[in-house]
Amino acid sequence: MMFPSYVNLLVFSCLLTLIAGxxxxxxxxxxxxxxxxxxxxxxxxxxxxxxxxxxxxxxxxxxxxxxxxxxxxxxxxxxxxxxxxxxxxxxxxxxxxxxxxxxxxxxxxxxxxxxxxxxxxxxTCFELAQRNQAEREAKRALHEAGVAKKKEIIAHSIAIKSERQKRLKELENEIQVAEKLKRQAEAPEKEAKDKYQKLWEEQRAKHEAIVRNREIREMFADLDTNGDSLVSIDELQKHTELDLDSENEFTNEEVRTILGADSVNLNDFNTTVFDQISNSYKKLPEPPRPTPEPTPLPEPSQGSFATPSPPLETSDDEQNKPSHRHEEDHENSQHSSSIPTSLEHEKHIHDDTPPEYDDETKRLIQIADHARNEFNAIEGKILNIKQQIEDLKKQSGVDTGPQGEYSAFIDQCYDYEEREYTYRVCMFKDAKQIPKGGGSEVTIGYWDSWSGPTENKYLRMKYANGATCWNGPPRSLTVTFRCGIEHKAVDVREPSRCEYAMIFETPSACDETVAGTTSHSTHVEF
Incomplete structure (x- = not known):
């Protein structure tokens, strides 16, 4: 029983000797x-x-x-x-x-x-080394295959951007040519239209002047009750509808303010009075005229007979003198006859309908319409492409990795099915939890930022500010990427209340360094 202790003591003594040496x-x-x-x-x-x-x-x-x-x-x-x-x-x-x-x-x-x-x-070190080597080789092969797909994604993203930019330049050139043709066709059309518009406006202005002059004369004649070719304070004062202060008397001073004098002639009435009163002026009602009783004819004496009275004589000048109305009609007739018949001026001069154009102007309009139609057809395409470019610019504003390796995620959604819920993440947009048994879907986060480690922030993304939990914080989701051949969610959990974690496999997360490692085992010390 003492032998082992003696051996241990001997070994310890030898050890001390070695240390001392x-x-x-x-x-x-x-x-x-x-x-x-x-x-x-x-x-x-x-x-x-x-x-x-x-x-x-x-x-x-x-x-x-x-x-x-x-x-x-x-x-x-x-x-x-x-x-x-x-x-x-x-x-x-x-x-x-x-x-x-x-x-x-x-x-x-x-x-x-x-x-x-x-x-x-x-x-067991040898067995573990073999197993570790197999795992590392499998990992290397996975990253190698994933990197190949990743390069395809990057190349495809670059090709699409290049093609869109090329197409945009082509369409921008087309629209420039179309705009030039449109301007060239519209120039003579505009010139012809402007000519007719100017003529129409001139004729309409002349007609309005004639109508205004007639209204002025009629109103002046109506006011000039004593026929002295003047409108006086007394004559205007009868028209109480012109009194702005209708509660009080229409005083002489108020009337004088309108006339600007004690009386005005036709010219002064035209320049100073008419525009003031034309909107309010009303004709005075004519006083009723008593019906005259018939006068009995005298009894003719016997042997006499009625001799008809001679007709009123009219001088040759008065007979040949046209009436004022006839003069005005004649003036209007001459005035109208000076307008080209193609304008149909008499048809349009009393309303706001533009005159009909002549054949040459119509031909220019047709040419311009054709150019506009061609332009609009191309412009529609341009608007469509510009919308695509605008979408592309929005997409370009999203950080899809140093080389755009995550660009395949743009506008893409991915589902993960578990027993009670379907979890759906729409990359760079939002994430939802959808009950399988019915009920409303719940937003568990909106795209927030990349949140991976400092050495590679693109290995994790954060979706924040989702629907608030009952008596708890807003929901959030963290998506952790790892290398895989396909884009797919492989796991979703809720490690803490209202905080969800998803594992997502994608070629975009594969590492060129891992793919390029050799398959020889090496000794690693931690």
Missing amino acids: GNIEQTALRGVQTSLLSMYVPSKPFTCLDRSMTIPYEFVNDDYCDCRDGSDEPGTSACPNGRFFCENKGYVGTLIPSHFVGDGICDCCDGSDEYETNVVCNN
């Missing part, structure tokens, strides 16, 4: 990372890695914790915060909590954490 075996430094071996020099005192204290080297791995960071016991379980390094030759070196050392469980694939126990640990 300045030569230490690797086993004395179990649990130390290769990168930190230079800190553990047997011939020098050991300084804790947190610089909290310096101790004799003999205190290293003596199964007593001296350093606060546990760095003096890398190969024992003495320090609760210590870390033991598994070298795992042929595989990946790892760090485990030091209290796993000597606990009877093989944590290192090479079994080095159980060096003080009788537990036999099978070395």
Whole structure:
């Protein structure tokens, strides 16, 4: 029973001898990372890695914790915060909590954490290395295939933008040509129309002047009750409808203000009075005339007979003198006859209907109409393309990655089906939760921003400010991208209340660096 203790004591003595001789075996430094071996020099005192204290080297791995960071016991379980390094030759070196050392469980694939126990640990590092190699090769192949699709997406995005820009230039050139032809055709049309418009307006102005003069004469004659060719205060004062202050008397001063004098002649009436009173003026009702009683004819004497009275004589000048009305009609007739018959002036002069154009003007209008129709046809296309370009500019305003690798997401929606809900994310727009059993869909977020890590922000996007949870915060969704051959959502969860997380596979997230790695296994130390 004492034999094992004696052996251990002998080994310990040999170890001390080796330490004293300045030569230490690797086993004395179990649990130390290769990168930190230079800190553990047997011939020098050991300084804790947190610089909290310096101790004799003999205190290293003596199964007593001296350093606060546990760095003096890398190969024992003495320090609760210590870390033991598994070298795992042929595989990946790892760090485990030091209290796993000597606990009877093989944590290192090479079994080095159980060096003080009788537990036999099978070395699984080779198997793990093979499995890791297979996984890395599968990952590399996945990224390689995904990168190929990613390049197609980028090339397609570039081609579409280039084609749209080319088409836009072509259509812009077409519309410039059409605008030039339209202007050339409209110039003579406008000239001819302007000529007819000017003539029509001139004739209408003349007619309006004639009508106005007639109204002025008629009103003046109506007011000039005593026939002295003047309108006086007394004559105008009878028309109380012209009194602006109808509650009071229509005074002489008020009438004089309208006339501008005690009386006015026709010319002054035309220039100063007519426009003031024309809208309110009303003719006075004519007083009723008594019906004269018939006068009895005298009894003719016997033998006499009635001799008819001679007709009123009219001088030759009066007979040949046309009436005022006849003069006006004659003047209008001459005035109208000066207008080309193609204008049909008498038909339109009394209303606002423009005159009909002559054949030459109609021909110019037809030419201009044809040019306008061609222009409008092309302009319709231009408006359509401009709308497309406007949409493209809006899309260009969206950050679709350094090379536009996420441009395939524009205007695309993707669903993920689970037991109770369908989750639908419309990229760069919004995300919804749709109940399968009926009921209203719920917006769980609107596109907000890319939110990935600093080294690659395009690995995650955020949808925020969704519908507010009952007695809770607004809903939100985080979409995390990972490499895949297709665009598809593969998982949706709610890790915390009203905060949703989606995993989305896409070629756009595949990494050229991973795709280009070699398939040879390498030793990696953490």
